[in-house]
Amino acid sequence: MSYDLFLAWRGLRARPVSTIITLVIIALAIALPITVLTLGDGARQGIIRASDPFGVLVVGAKGSGQQLVLSTILLQGAPVGNMRTSVFESLQADPRAALVVPLALGDNVGGARIVGTSDALLQLRPTVNEPPAFRIASGAFFAADYQAVLGAGAAQSLGLGIGDQFAAAHGVERGLDDDVHETPYTVVGIFDETQSPYDDAVFVSVSSVWKAHEAEGADPGLSALALVPVAASDQLTAALVKPVGFIEANQLWQTFAAGTEAQAAFPGQELGALFDLLAQGERILTIVGYLVLVIAGLTVFLSLYSAIAARQGAIALMRSLGADRLTIFRVVILEALLITLIGALVGRVTGYGASVAIASILSTGSSIPIPIRFLPSLEPLLWLLPIGLGLLAGIIPAVQAYRVDVIEKLFPA
């Protein structure tokens, strides 16, 4: 068998261009589903992990619940709009809410979102028994307007330290250089890492955000150039509400669902809908991957078929030297299997490598970590499919080789 393998290997090496093209197509066919599925899995894990530190109900302006969760929990995209502060005040007074954290969004510094909030933020815990999610690493929490506490990631990316000053700009993302508020903020503290998108945010008092916009007489409700809803003096973007219990959480949700002032959204539920979208995309791309695999099978077949047609003289010679028909058949099948297996292996390395690279680029841009895990559940299928295709693609060329007429090929009339 090992000599058959050697012969199969030499067969592949005898036609390097065709072998490499076939190999690349098989590798792509394997890499594509791996990349799609591992990135999808990573995005799910990342989103779940990113929303972990809170365990809250998000209350914000009516509109898309998904957008509300994305903009407040994952700090992605524009906020839905603003809600009146009275909603927040009534939540503070509501016995069903154990903790209410205000959020006023709409400005940024160097692309890091500025979150107007209160010291209630410091009481957020993933679960009752866990330590608070937000802990000061150095300095202190803001005690006055225009003081800022930086998330660990923001401190690093902005290169700011305690005592430094910065000017906030309009909008939730980096905009024009001169589109900035006049009054600068002073950094008074830096948070420990929370392993959430909030690591890339800058925290200030809600009244700082209000004052920044009032001072410039901006149209309340819209950031000057970025056209992003911004919390004006009687408005907030959202509130993170930690309900007293499970029943209260549902009651609160129902209250807002029935009302007209604001909406409440469970991050898990809204992200679940997002996962459905992800799954749909994954399904389509995975089907594309499998189609590429079929094309890869055809390429193996064509490559082998033409190789066997060109090698009939050599096959006849091998027969004359003592190789029986079954040996020849085995060598051709091994050749097909060898190339598909090498392709499958290269595809894995490429697939996981591409996933890690894409995840790194995506998570740098979005601040949502995308952990790439080895997916053992994919393995049986992604080995069996190429092996099956290799066998299938190899059978006709192998039969063709099996039938080679030694005399006809070695001694053409």
Next chain:
Amino acid sequence: MLHIDALTHTYTASGLEARTVLQIDTWTVERGAQVLLRGVSGSGKTTLFNIIAGLLRPTHGMITLDGRALYSMGESARDRFRAARIGYIFQTHHLMPGFTVLENLLMPMQFAGVIPAHQRNERARSLLDHVGLSAHLHHRPNQLSTGQRLRVAVARALVNRPAMLLADEPTAALDPDNADRVMTFLQESCRDSDAALIVASHDPALAARFPTRLDLRAGRLSPESDTSVREPHTIIESAPA
């Protein structure tokens, strides 16, 4: 050693008349015998060699080699038997393209399995050294001259220490000096291993080297001198399709 009995071979092709190319009543070649088979192109020399080598089933007749009836064996068994017991030097040498000189010698040893695996490399190198190719072990056939390719083919045919060596026009592409060297090596090697040697050639220079010379004319063997041909003129009249 080799015994041929009532051999007939007829080529049939659709639309063409059947053509009988071999008709040999009986022929025996003893172990260690060296026979020169002469005949013009188309006289049936290569067909006869292919039949003796177990590559071409004759239309009729019995071929016994080393006590085994060649065409009573299954095809796989015959392939293995050929690898182990018969060395065949083709007229056009036929080396494996894409394989080195050394690998061309290792291949029949691998298929035959008669030489222990650990001795194969040494055996191949030693033979290649004998034919003056030790400096070309890792060359490919397309990097060799015609004469060098022939020497590889000779070494390959001897590699499994066959009981019977068939050489089809081995010196056709060589100059007289090289032809002489190759023939000396072939004959000595066969003598040393007591293998039977049948050389098909119409090179008159080879005649003096072989005490037994046979003519193959229109598929029939006739002796030039005594020896191994018995009833050479006996013709089998029936030539079924």
